[in-house]
Amino acid sequence: MAMKTHTGDQLEVNHKKVPSVQEMAKKKLVRIPSRYVRDDQERSVASSNREVPVIDMQRLINSNDHDDSINIELQKLHFAAKEWGFFQLINHGVSCSVVEKMKHEIQKFFDLPLEEKKKFEILPGDTDGFGQHFVVSDEQKLDWADLFALKTAPPYLRRPIFSKLSLSFRATIEEYSEEVKELTMKVLKMLGKAVGIEEEEVKSLFEEGMQSMRMNYYPPCPQPELVMGLSPHSDASALTILLQVNETEGLQVRKDGIWIPIIPLPNAFIVNIGDVFEIFSNGRYRSIEHRSVVSSEKERISVATFHGPRWDGELGPANSLVTANGQPAFKKIGVDEFYEGYFNRELVGRTYVDTMRITSTEDDLKNAS
Numbered sequence: 001m002a003m004k005t006h007t008g009d010q011l012e013v014n015h016k017k018v019p020s021v022q023e024m025a026k027k028k029l030v031r032i033p034s035r036y037v038r039d040d041q042e043r044s045v046a047s048s049n050r051e052v053p054v055i056d057m058q059r060l061i062n063s064n065d066h067d068d069s070i071n072i073e074l075q076k077l078h079f080a081a082k083e084w085g086f087f088q089l090i091n092h093g094v095s096c097s098v099v100e101k102m103k104h105e106i107q108k109f110f111d112l113p114l115e116e117k118k119k120f121e122i123l124p125g126d127t128d129g130f131g132q133h134f135v136v137s138d139e140q141k142l143d144w145a146d147l148f149a150l151k152t153a154p155p156y157l158r159r160p161i162f163s164k165l166s167l168s169f170r171a172t173i174e175e176y177s178e179e180v181k182e183l184t185m186k187v188l189k190m191l192g193k194a195v196g197i198e199e200e201e202v203k204s205l206f207e208e209g210m211q212s213m214r215m216n217y218y219p220p221c222p223q224p225e226l227v228m229g230l231s232p233h234s235d236a237s238a239l240t241i242l243l244q245v246n247e248t249e250g251l252q253v254r255k256d257g258i259w260i261p262i263i264p265l266p267n268a269f270i271v272n273i274g275d276v277f278e279i280f281s282n283g284r285y286r287s288i289e290h291r292s293v294v295s296s297e298k299e300r301i302s303v304a305t306f307h308g309p310r311w312d313g314e315l316g317p318a319n320s321l322v323t324a325n326g327q328p329a330f331k332k333i334g335v336d337e338f339y340e341g342y343f344n345r346e347l348v349g350r351t352y353v354d355t356m357r358i359t360s361t362e363d364d365l366k367n368a369s
């Protein structure tokens with residue numbers, strides 16, 4: 001069945017017209033348009049109660065202060081990063097009031113009429129703004145979601161869209177951005193410590209690192225079992241801090257080939273290792289595939305805060321690891337080049353990080369020279 005959409009409901013992404021899914025969902029369709037039907041997706045999920053590890057930030061910091069030789073929480077973090085690439089972080093120290101304000105402002109933004117949100121539409125060649133990402137052809141399947149993406153730090157990376165936001169939204173994003181950045185740096189240093197990377201090296205690549213946010217809005221869908229809220233992917237960040245904005249669940253991570261739903265703990269963040277940290281850790285820590293599914297009744301909202309390396313940096317396995325462990329498993333690449341490659345493709349699992357891998361043939365050539 002061909003979908004008839006009023007052109008006013010269309011968003012422009014990379015010179016292509018795509019509908020606002022939120023507006024489409026309001027039309028109470030009986031059958032969803034074929035561009036959203038994902039018969040390529042494995043639907044079964046783990047029935048056992050396997051759960052991602054839970055890390056207590058307070059314990060991690062306290063035991064670090066005492067410099068315990070057997071730091072239990074650090075060992076838990078190492079296990080989580082190596083085996084899962086995902087964990088829930090409790091006692092994270094980001095103030096409750098900022099988190100609540102952020103939730104409120106995001107909900108308010110998506111509740112705006114479409115004409116208002118269109119003022120923030122993503123411009124061609126950009127990734128900041130309201131719309132969708134990773135649309136590269138008129139034929140590809142689309143996700144059942146709209147998003148609002150912003151580069152938040154360092155401030156020179158902010159796009160003009162940022163200053164068009166309401167004062168209260170801007171102030172809240174700034175507060176949240178700062179607190180989350182502080183937390184992210186603490187976690188990155190701990191991960192470095194757990195895997196054997198010197199703190200100075202972590203600081204020099206990430207202290208001035210890029211932070212961006214992706215607010216995801218997944219409307220209810222009359223046929224949720226046919227669509228994907230967000231296609232399976234790994235994040236291009238070093239570390240992602242995900243906040244579940246409302247009650248509806250939907251995040252799943254792929255562990256040993258099986259999709260496992262994540263049930264967010266109250267007042268926790270869901271944290272994951274991204275491609276950049278997989279490369280930086282020389283493959284010791286893994287950036288794991290995840291996706292989100294949608295509900296038939298309720299909307300779902302989340303916000304992912306991505307922390308990456310500095311824009312003018314060079315990305316590759318940490319020197320402290322390569323000198324201690326031998327061969328680098330990934331190439332070195334300019335950070336700008338790495339991100340340009342990421343956004344100019346369809347979102348398909350972990351394939352991007354694998355293009356950075358040094359293959360055995362390249363290895364042989366290097367050894368021979």
Ligand SMILES: O=C(O)CCC(=O)C(=O)O
Pocket residue numbers: 214216230235242250251290291292301302304
């Ligand atoms: O909505 C979610 O739970 C996942 C979001 C996500 O993976 C992302 O924005 O990269």
Ligand SMILES: [Fe+2]
Pocket residue numbers: 233234235240290304
């Ligand atoms: Fe993600």
